[in-house]
Amino acid sequence: MDMAADSSFDAVVIGAGHNGLAAAIQLAKHGWKVGVFEAGHEAGGAVKTRELTLPGFRHDLAAMNLSMFAGSPFLREHGEALRRHGLDFAPAAHCFASVFPDGTWFGVSKDVDTTLARLNAINPLDASAWQNMLSRFGKDAPHIFGLLGNVMPSWAMARVIWNAWRQNGTAWTLEMLRFFTLSTRTWADAHFEDPRVKATLAAWGMHLDFPPDMAGGAMFPYLESMVNQAFGMVIGKGGADIMIKALTGYLAELGGEVHLGQPVAEVLQTGKSASGIKLANGRIIEAKRAVIANVTPALLFGKLLPKGSGTAAVDQKFKAFRAGPGTMMLHLALDAPPRWAAGPELSQFAYVHIAPNFSYMTRAYEQAMDGLLPEAPVLVVGQPSAIDPSRAPEGKHVLWVQVRVLPKHVKGDAANRIEARDWATIKETYAERVLDIIESHAPGLRQQILARAIFSPDDLEAENPCLTGGDNLSGSHQLDQNFLFRPVAGYSRYKMPVNRLYMCGAATWPGAGTGAGSGYLLGRMLARH
CATH class of the missing domain: 3.50.50.60 (FAD/NAD(P)-binding domain)
Incomplete structure (x- = not known):
C-alpha cells in the first residue's frame, strides 16, 4: 500500500x-x-422506509415485497438470529391483481379456492389450466430454486441439473431448458385462453425488463404467479427497513462494523x-x-x-x-384507501397492476426504449397499509406507485404533451399523467391525497448510484x-x-x-x- x-x-x-x-x-x-x-x-440500498410525505406515514422508498427474503436460504440459516433482532413480516392474503378498461379485474389470493373461483367465473378451462400449472410447479420448484440457490456455474449446480434429469427424464429436462427461452406471450398463450388472465401474469415480466414478446420472459411471471399462489406474499412489518435493521443488528452482534x-x-x-x-x-x-x-x-x-x-x-x-429501463416512484399519503371501480375487493390486494393487455405493455416498453415518455406507462400500485395498518395513522393509508419502463434520457413525449426533456422539470407533470390513469380505475383518488412525494429516475439514481437512470434491477x-x-x-x-x-x-x-x-x-x- x-x-x-x-x-x-x-x-x-x-x-x-x-x-x-x-x-x-x-x-x-x-x-x-x-x-x-x-x-x-442510511444502510439498505434499495430497501429503505421513510416518512416521505407526512409524520406517521411510512413509505418503502423502492423495494416493498420481501417474499424472496422470507423464502431465502439465507433466512433459513439465520432466521432465528434475525428475528431476535426484530425481523417480522406482514403476510398478504390477497397478493396481486390487474384491472381492465371494461371494469373487470382478476387477482390471485393465497387461498387457492378463492383464485379458482375467480378463474371459473372467467373461463373454466383457465381454472383447470391453473390447477395443472400449480401441480407442475410442485414438481418444478425444487429444481428451479436449486439453480437459483447455487453459484453459477458450480458442481453444486451441476448436481441439481443431474438430479433433475434422473428424477424427471430427458423429455422434462429438455422442455425445462426450452421454457427458459420462452417469451411471456408464448407461455401464456400455451396455457390460458382469457386475455385478462394472460395480462395479469404477464405484468410480472415488466418488473424484470421483459415485455411480452422478449425471449426468456416467461420464467419470472411463472415463478411469481405460482409462488404467490403456493406461499403468499409478505411485506416488512412496519416497513421494508425492518429487514435492514435486523441485518445490521445481527452483524454488530457478530462483531462486524457498518460505517x-x-x-x-x-x-x-x-x-x-x-x-x-x-x-x-x-x-x-x-x-x-x-x-x-x-x-x-x-x-x-x-x-x-x-x-x-x-x-x-x-x-x-x-x-x-446494460442498465434496465428506468422507473419513477410516486408515494401518496391518503385519507382513505383507493375506491377501485372494478370492485371493493381490490383494496385488499398488496399489488394492483395497471397493464391491461399485451399491446399496452409492448407499446409502453417500445416508447421508453425509443427515449419517449410512454403515453400510458405500466403501473404497479402497491397498497402496503392494506396489509400492514401500522404503515399509516389509524384510518389513513399509504400508496406505493411504481411507474415502469421509462427512459433515462428523454427525447420526447409519445403523447406530444410534455415539451421538457429533463426529469427535474418533467416529473410533476408526468406524475399527473400517472394519477389520471389510476383515477380512471379509482375515481376520486386525487381528493383522497393528503401529500405526495415523487422520485424521478434521476432522483432514484441520486439516492442510490446503483439505480442507474432509475433502473431498480441493477442491469x-x-x-x-x-x-x-x-x-x-x-x-x-x-x-x-x-x-x-x-x-x-x-x-x-x-x-x-x-x-x-x-x-x-x-x-x-x-x-x-
Missing part, C-alpha cells in the same frame, strides 16, 4: 445493501473481521490483488483477504478501479453492462445478461478479474430482488477458504 492503513479488516464490503450485509454476516459468523462502508447515511456516510473513492491494489479501499476523506482501509463490491459493474469499473483490471478488453465488457435481466452471462461471461462466480476482488448484488447471479442470494452465496463460498 502507498499509505499506512487507518483500519484493517479481513474483508471490506463496499455498500450496505442487503446483499452486502448478507455477505458480511456470512463471513463474520465464520470468524472474519468485516467492515462495511456505505456512502449514504455510514463513508463513500469509497477507490479500490486499492497491491500488484495484481485488491488490498483495501481508499475513502473519499483519504482514509485507507486494509482488506487482508477480500474486497467485496456490492455495486454495479459501471461503478466498479468506471469509478472505483481507476487502473482497471489490467486487461482493457475485459474492462470494456464490464463497462458495457437488464435479458438472456445476454443472465445466468452464465451475469454480469459478464466468465465472471458469474462473483470473482472479478483482480485477485481478492469480488462483486455481489443485483448485478450478479441470481439477479434482482430481496432474496440476498448473491451475498449469501459469495459469503458462503469465501468462508470455506
Whole structure:
C-alpha cells in the first residue's frame, strides 16, 4: 500500500445493501473481521422506509415485497438470529391483481379456492389450466430454486441439473431448458385462453425488463404467479427497513462494523490483488483477504478501479453492462384507501397492476426504449397499509406507485404533451399523467391525497448510484445478461478479474430482488477458504 492503513479488516464490503450485509454476516459468523462502508447515511440500498410525505406515514422508498427474503436460504440459516433482532413480516392474503378498461379485474389470493373461483367465473378451462400449472410447479420448484440457490456455474449446480434429469427424464429436462427461452406471450398463450388472465401474469415480466414478446420472459411471471399462489406474499412489518435493521443488528452482534456516510473513492491494489479501499476523506482501509463490491459493474469499473483490471478488453465488457429501463416512484399519503371501480375487493390486494393487455405493455416498453415518455406507462400500485395498518395513522393509508419502463434520457413525449426533456422539470407533470390513469380505475383518488412525494429516475439514481437512470434491477435481466452471462461471461462466480476482488448484488447471479442470494452465496463460498 502507498499509505499506512487507518483500519484493517479481513474483508471490506463496499455498500450496505442487503446483499452486502448478507455477505458480511456470512463471513463474520465464520470468524472474519468485516467492515462495511456505505456512502449514504442510511444502510439498505434499495430497501429503505421513510416518512416521505407526512409524520406517521411510512413509505418503502423502492423495494416493498420481501417474499424472496422470507423464502431465502439465507433466512433459513439465520432466521432465528434475525428475528431476535426484530425481523417480522406482514403476510398478504390477497397478493396481486390487474384491472381492465371494461371494469373487470382478476387477482390471485393465497387461498387457492378463492383464485379458482375467480378463474371459473372467467373461463373454466383457465381454472383447470391453473390447477395443472400449480401441480407442475410442485414438481418444478425444487429444481428451479436449486439453480437459483447455487453459484453459477458450480458442481453444486451441476448436481441439481443431474438430479433433475434422473428424477424427471430427458423429455422434462429438455422442455425445462426450452421454457427458459420462452417469451411471456408464448407461455401464456400455451396455457390460458382469457386475455385478462394472460395480462395479469404477464405484468410480472415488466418488473424484470421483459415485455411480452422478449425471449426468456416467461420464467419470472411463472415463478411469481405460482409462488404467490403456493406461499403468499409478505411485506416488512412496519416497513421494508425492518429487514435492514435486523441485518445490521445481527452483524454488530457478530462483531462486524457498518460505517455510514463513508463513500469509497477507490479500490486499492497491491500488484495484481485488491488490498483495501481508499475513502473519499483519504482514509485507507486494509482488506487482508477480500474486497467485496456490492455495486454495479459501471461503478466498479468506471469509478472505483481507476487502473482497471489490467486487461482493457475485459474492462470494456464490464463497462458495457446494460442498465434496465428506468422507473419513477410516486408515494401518496391518503385519507382513505383507493375506491377501485372494478370492485371493493381490490383494496385488499398488496399489488394492483395497471397493464391491461399485451399491446399496452409492448407499446409502453417500445416508447421508453425509443427515449419517449410512454403515453400510458405500466403501473404497479402497491397498497402496503392494506396489509400492514401500522404503515399509516389509524384510518389513513399509504400508496406505493411504481411507474415502469421509462427512459433515462428523454427525447420526447409519445403523447406530444410534455415539451421538457429533463426529469427535474418533467416529473410533476408526468406524475399527473400517472394519477389520471389510476383515477380512471379509482375515481376520486386525487381528493383522497393528503401529500405526495415523487422520485424521478434521476432522483432514484441520486439516492442510490446503483439505480442507474432509475433502473431498480441493477442491469437488464435479458438472456445476454443472465445466468452464465451475469454480469459478464466468465465472471458469474462473483470473482472479478483482480485477485481478492469480488462483486455481489443485483448485478450478479441470481439477479434482482430481496432474496440476498448473491451475498449469501459469495459469503458462503469465501468462508470455506
